[in-house]
Amino acid sequence: MNTCSVCLEQKILEQKTCTLCFETKVLSLFRKNKRRKDGLSTRCIECDKKTFQAWLETKPNYHKEYRDSHPEVVERNKIYLKTYRNLHMKEYRVENAEKIRLNDRIRYKNIRQEALNILGGKCADCGEHELEFMTVDHINNDGHLETKHHSRIRADIVKGRSDNSRFQVLCRNCNDGKANALIHQSVYKSKHEPIDICKICNNRSIIKHKSGSRFKLECLYCRKQESSILKAKVIDLFGGQCNCCSQIDIEKLTIDHIHNDGNELRLMDKCGTVQFYKKILKMFDSNLIYDTYQILCWNCNFSKHLGNGICVHKREEAIEHGL
Numbered sequence: 001m002n003t004c005s006v007c008l009e010q011k012i013l014e015q016k017t018c019t020l021c022f023e024t025k026v027l028s029l030f031r032k033n034k035r036r037k038d039g040l041s042t043r044c045i046e047c048d049k050k051t052f053q054a055w056l057e058t059k060p061n062y063h064k065e066y067r068d069s070h071p072e073v074v075e076r077n078k079i080y081l082k083t084y085r086n087l088h089m090k091e092y093r094v095e096n097a098e099k100i101r102l103n104d105r106i107r108y109k110n111i112r113q114e115a116l117n118i119l120g121g122k123c124a125d126c127g128e129h130e131l132e133f134m135t136v137d138h139i140n141n142d143g144h145l146e147t148k149h150h151s152r153i154r155a156d157i158v159k160g161r162s163d164n165s166r167f168q169v170l171c172r173n174c175n176d177g178k179a180n181a182l183i184h185q186s187v188y189k190s191k192h193e194p195i196d197i198c199k200i201c202n203n204r205s206i207i208k209h210k211s212g213s214r215f216k217l218e219c220l221y222c223r224k225q226e227s228s229i230l231k232a233k234v235i236d237l238f239g240g241q242c243n244c245c246s247q248i249d250i251e252k253l254t255i256d257h258i259h260n261d262g263n264e265l266r267l268m269d270k271c272g273t274v275q276f277y278k279k280i281l282k283m284f285d286s287n288l289i290y291d292t293y294q295i296l297c298w299n300c301n302f303s304k305h306l307g308n309g310i311c312v313h314k315r316e317e318a319i320e321h322g323l
Contacts, residue, residue: 016040020047028106108151115154116169125174132312133299137170137178172298173252198222223274230277237284238295244304244311247297255280256296260309 017024019042030040031048041048056062067074093100113131122129124137136154138146146153156162170178198219232250241248255276257265271279283289296304300311307315 018042018044018047020044020051026110028103028110111151111154111158115157118157119164119167119169122169123171123174124168125170125178128171128173128299130171130299130303130312132303132306133171133173134169135172135175137168137175139166139168141178142166172302173247173249176298177249177251227273227277230274230281234277234280235295237281238293241295242297242300243294244296244300244313247299249297252297252299253295254298254301256294256301256304258292258294260305 014027015024016027016030016038018030021044023044025044027040029044029046031045032039033041036042043051115136116131116134119136121134123134128134136150136157137143148156153162153167157164157167200222201219234255235250235253240250242253247253256262269276269279280289280293296311300313303312304310
């Protein structure tokens with residue numbers, strides 16, 4: 001029987017006290033144990049790991065000795081892993097896709113929150129502390145060279161496997177504004193080697209993008225300049241400020257799809273940023289554009305995405321009205 005996603009989320013967010021460290025934690029931080037009444041271990045995962053490591057230090061060669069003395073068990077486990085276990089896991093993922101997705105979302109949310117708290121918990125630039133707005137920023141501007149996924153970076157911060165002095169907390173507005181400033185100052189360097197001479201500024205080009213049926217050579221700086229001019233025109237025509245929080249810094253503003261259909265429209269149009277701004281400028285003759293697009297800052301835009309179409313600034317008001 002499939003469990004309601006709302007009920008499952010409420011159950012995972014319930015708390016329990018560990019019998020070793022006596023800390024109260026969410027249920028997702030306890031291992032399953034069918035012998036217990038609530039189906040969970042009395043010790044949290046962290047205490048379980050510490051206990052196991054302490055035991056392993058007393059018998060460092062235990063696993064090697066066991067494998068050498070029980071070769072038939074090792075061979076049986078190999079067969080099990082190749083056949084039954086793989087098949088069982090595939091069937092389980094298909095039958096419990098919604099449950100796995102919800103568990104992953106809650107786990108990633110907990111790791112993200114813990115990583116942000118370790119790094120200070122608020123934006124190092126403007127002091128913003130709303131969790132939904134926060135991002136992990138590379139202080140030395142080497143994020144484009146990072147090979148790890150952002151979820152792995154946050155997990156490494158929590159587990160102490162990375163140098164935390166390389167990172168800081170920035171809200172999305174400040175993070176995007178910092179990236180744009182670096183591009184305008186020509187400080188940003190691509191991880192790709194230059195491929196040709198830019199046709200506009202005659203510098204080494206690091207971008208080769210398709211324009212219509214031809215490939216056009218432009219450096220990142222020249223491409224950004226053209227995009228910034230068109231963006232300023234579009235934002236000015238829409239009023240020049242965020243429709244939610246009234247932010248007016250153009251570097252922190254973006255175009256938002258009101259009906260949350262941006263992905264579908266991008267797949268249909270298949271156009272880049274410059275072509276998108278040109279398309280909007282052509283649409284200003286029609287009043288339908290105000291029913292399709294609006295101006296939001298990066299903070300409100302991403303918060304709207306997380307809140308199923310409602311920014312955190314308006315979420316309490318929506319709840320009061322039963323939306």
